[in-house]
Structure formats: structure tokens, C-alpha cells
Amino acid sequence: MEEEKSDDEIIARSGESGLYGKSEELDPWSTGEIKHLKTKWLQQELEERVPSDKELEESTLIPSTSGRRSYSRRLSSSTRSPPRSLTSSRRHSMDRHENDLRVEEHTISNVSDANLSSRRHSMDIHENDMQMEERTLSNISDADLSHEVKDKQDKQQELIEYIDILAHLALFGIIGVLIRYGLEVLFDDVLSVTHELTIVYRDLPANIVGSFFMGWVGIVFKEHIRSLSEPLAIGLSTGLMGSITTYAGWNQKMAELLAKGNVAASISGLLLGMSAAATSLIAGIDSAKGLQIIFAKLFPKMNKSGQENPKQFQVKVQHGIARLTATLVIATCTCGAALFLLIGGHSSLDLRILWLAALVGPPGVWLRWHLARFNGRGIFRKFKWLPVGTLLANLLGASLNAILAFLEFVMTNDNAAMVLAGLQLGFVGCLSTVSTFVAEVYTMHVGRNKSRSYTYTFLTLILGLILSIFLYSIPSWKLQYVKW
Incomplete structure (x- = not known):
């Protein structure tokens, strides 16, 4: 069983321009190791403090400032700036991830709004039906009463x-x-x-x-x-x-x-x-x-x-x-x-x-x-x-x-x-x-x-x-x- 790789090793590999930079299969940006590492750091930040719901949503979409700074410090402590090919690939992956989260949030929002409007519409229909039924019963009762009185x-x-x-x-x-x-x-x-x-x-x-x-x-x-x-x-x-x-x-x-x-x-x-x-x-x-x-x-x-x-x-x-x-x-x-x-x-x-x-x-x-x-x-x-x-x-x-x-x-x-x-x-x-x-x-x-x-x-x-x-x-x- 392979041993888990340390954070520093992953960061180091992401900044090397040698063997890992040429092979896409061993590149941490391509294999998703950097993404898992970012998730791990975010979980650590959440454990340190309890954020509000709004901050939780913002942290889900975009990493917090402290997380980015910590990530930048760790990344800068071991490497210098990555190559251009790796930088563009990393940016593309992060943008794609952020777009997925935004689409998911938008879909959830649309679904909830649709459910809410449907629920309100059904409640309005139910209230109208109740009012119509009450009016019908009232008219029937009045008609029966007037008919009985007339008889x-x-x-x-x-x-x-x-x-x-x-x-x-x-x-x-x-x-x-x-x-x-x-x-x-x-x-x-x-x-x-x-x-x-x-x-x-x-x-x-x-x-x-x-x-x-x-x-x-x-x-x-x-x-x-x-x-x-x-x-x-x-x-x-x-x-x-x-x-x-x-x-x-x-x-x-x-x-x-x-x-x-x-x-x-x-x-x-x-x-x-x-x-x-x-x-x-x-x-x-x-x-x-x-x-x-x-x-x-x-x-x-x-x-x-x-x-x-x-x-x-x-x-x-x-x-x-x-x-x-x-x-x-x-x-x-x-x-x-x-x-x-x-x-x-x-x-x-x-x-x-x-x-x-x-x-x-x-x-x-x-x-x-x-x-x-x-x-x-x-x-x-x-x-x-x-x-x-x-x-x-x-x-x-x-x-x-x-x-x-x-x-x-x-x-x-x-x-x-x-x-x-x-x-x-x-x-x-x-x-x-x-x-x-x-x-x-x-x-x-x-x-x-x-x-x-x-x-x-x-x-x-x-x-x-x-x-x-x-x-x-x-x-x-x-x-x-x-x-x-």
C-alpha cells in the first residue's frame, strides 16, 4: 500500500519543471491532488472558526483570504512561480470548479424558487377552491332554506x-x-x-x-x-x-x-x-x-x-x-x-x-x-x-x-x-x-x-x-x- 504523500511533497512536485512538468499523469494539477489539498486546508480553516451561513457559501464558491494566503505562503516557501503551461492548466481547473459550483447553486436556487412558487400557487388554488365550495354550500343552503320557507x-x-x-x-x-x-x-x-x-x-x-x-x-x-x-x-x-x-x-x-x-x-x-x-x-x-x-x-x-x-x-x-x-x-x-x-x-x-x-x-x-x-x-x-x-x-x-x-x-x-x-x-x-x-x-x-x-x-x-x-x-x- 502506497504511503500518503505529504503536503510539502505535493507542493514541491507542483513547482518542479523536470520530470513531473513534462508528464501530465504525474502532474499534481492534472491528477487533482492540488484540489484535494485545497479542500483539506478549507476543512482546517472551518474547524478553527465557525463561520456564518453566508460566509460558508462564499467559502464554498471561493476560498477564503486566509486560506489563499496560507496556500500562497506554503506554495512560495517551497517553489517559485510555476511554468506557464502548469499555471494555465491550474487556472482552467479552478475556473471550471467555480463554474460548477455556481451552476449548482443557481440550479438549487431555481428549483427552490420553482417549488416555492408552485407551493404558493397550489395554496392559492386550494384557498380559491375552499372559497368556491363555501360559496356553493352557502348558496345551496340558502336555496334549500328559501324553498322550505316557500313550501x-x-x-x-x-x-x-x-x-x-x-x-x-x-x-x-x-x-x-x-x-x-x-x-x-x-x-x-x-x-x-x-x-x-x-x-x-x-x-x-x-x-x-x-x-x-x-x-x-x-x-x-x-x-x-x-x-x-x-x-x-x-x-x-x-x-x-x-x-x-x-x-x-x-x-x-x-x-x-x-x-x-x-x-x-x-x-x-x-x-x-x-x-x-x-x-x-x-x-x-x-x-x-x-x-x-x-x-x-x-x-x-x-x-x-x-x-x-x-x-x-x-x-x-x-x-x-x-x-x-x-x-x-x-x-x-x-x-x-x-x-x-x-x-x-x-x-x-x-x-x-x-x-x-x-x-x-x-x-x-x-x-x-x-x-x-x-x-x-x-x-x-x-x-x-x-x-x-x-x-x-x-x-x-x-x-x-x-x-x-x-x-x-x-x-x-x-x-x-x-x-x-x-x-x-x-x-x-x-x-x-x-x-x-x-x-x-x-x-x-x-x-x-x-x-x-x-x-x-x-x-x-x-x-x-x-x-x-x-x-x-x-x-x-x-x-x-x-x-x-
């Missing part, structure tokens, strides 16, 4: 409108019961026009009056009233006119005539009742159209402005109307119940029947209005032309009236008689209707297929009479409450 408000609005309609139906239903009862008393007890055992039954005047004004509020002026208030239009047509008229009472009187053997009178009563109601409806329609012509001539400006803006009188405070109407209905029902309880033992039987009928009338109107929703729906889609809701209401009313009339033979005490009569006058009377029935027949008759109007008429009359025969006449014959 909640729509449901509340629908509930308020529904309550408003029920309140109008109840209020006008009670008024209809009172009007029907007053007409019965007027034409039977006072004027003696109607009679129980004739085809001119007690409910005939009420059916005529209700059908007449149905032509006003249900056909001619319906859109004008609806422009003011939809619940008001429903309350006047379905509530008031539907409660003034009754199909169940008319059908029951014809069934009683049939049960006693008066078949011709029963059939005549059905035809008379239908003809009177239909004629009254047509008269109401013509009179309403005549009033329109008169008003158009008397108030042309009002008619013109009304045509331009038919909803100019649209009521904007629906909530206030709903609350007011509901309050009136509740107050009316409460007063009726209170009066019924207070004067129940001291007033006449007819008055107690009237108050009970006023209390149970609104549920009958509500049931009839809900049954109208079956028109053209569900299993009745194949019969869209047929008003199934009104047909079901009339047939149900006829059946209930027949059952209650039969129970009057069994339950003979005053309280039972009051309850049965009150249900017939109030609930069943409001459940069935003639005004809506004849209005639907009229609409079919003026349409393309007039035969449907006759089909609907005979279907209602025949089915109602058959139900009354099975529920009232046959049991009465069997138990001998009624003789043929």
Missing part, C-alpha cells in the same frame, strides 16, 4: 284558504236551513199552498226559490262573484242555494205517497218537482242576463272598465276575511247551541228542531262539497260527463232520510222525535240538493250531447226512489206501519 308558506296559505271555504259553506249553510224552514212554514202553515199528502210537497217552494237564484249566483254572475272572492262564490252557490233546496225531502215525500198506494201521485210529484226546478233555473238565468243588459245601459263606463279589468275589485285581505268569517260561524254555532240548551225545556218542539238543524247543517254542506271532488276521478274516470259527486250526495241523502223516517215509527218520544226531525231538516237537507242538480242538467242540455242530461235526470230520480222503497216502504209494509 311552508304555501301550505299555510292552502290551509287558510281551505278553512275560509269551510267557514263560508258553514255560514251560508245555516242561513239556507233557516230560509228553507221559513218557506215551509210560510207556504204550508200560513198560505196553505203545500200539503203533506199531495204532490205539492212542503219543500217545493224552497226548491223553486233556490233554483231561481242559482241561475244568478251559480251561472250568470258566478265569474263576477269569483273575481271578488272564490270562497264567497262557493259559499253562495254550494252553501246557500244548495242548502235552501233539498232532494232528500222531495224524494222522501214521493216514497211515502208510493208506500200508501198513490203510485200516480208519486210519479207526478217527481215530474212536477223536476219541471218546476228546471223552469225556475231558466227563469233565473234569463232574469240575470236582463239585469246585465240594464246595468250595461245605465252604467256603460263601469261595464267597460269591468271588461278591461274584471278583477279590479279583487279582495286582497283574504286572511282578514277568513278570520272574520270563521269568527262569525263559531259565534253563530255557539249561540245556537246555547239557546238550544237554555230554552230546550221551555220552548216548543218546532223551535228546538230548528236550532238543532242549524247546528248539524254545516257538516252536511261540507260532506256534499267534498263528494263533488269525485267527479271524473278514480273509478269514475270513464264517466267524466257524469257529476258523480252530486249524484252520490243526493242518493246518500235519500237513503239517510228514508232510514230516519222509518225510525220515527219506532222512536215516539219527544226527544227522539226532535233529534230525528232535526237531522232530516239540517244534516240530510244540506247534504242533498236540487239547485246544483238542475244546474248540471242545464249545462249538459246546452252542450253537444243533450241525451246525457236526460240520462242523468232519470238516473237520479229512479235510483233515489228505489233506495227509498227498499229502506222505507218495504220495512213499513212488513211491520204494518203503513198500509198499501
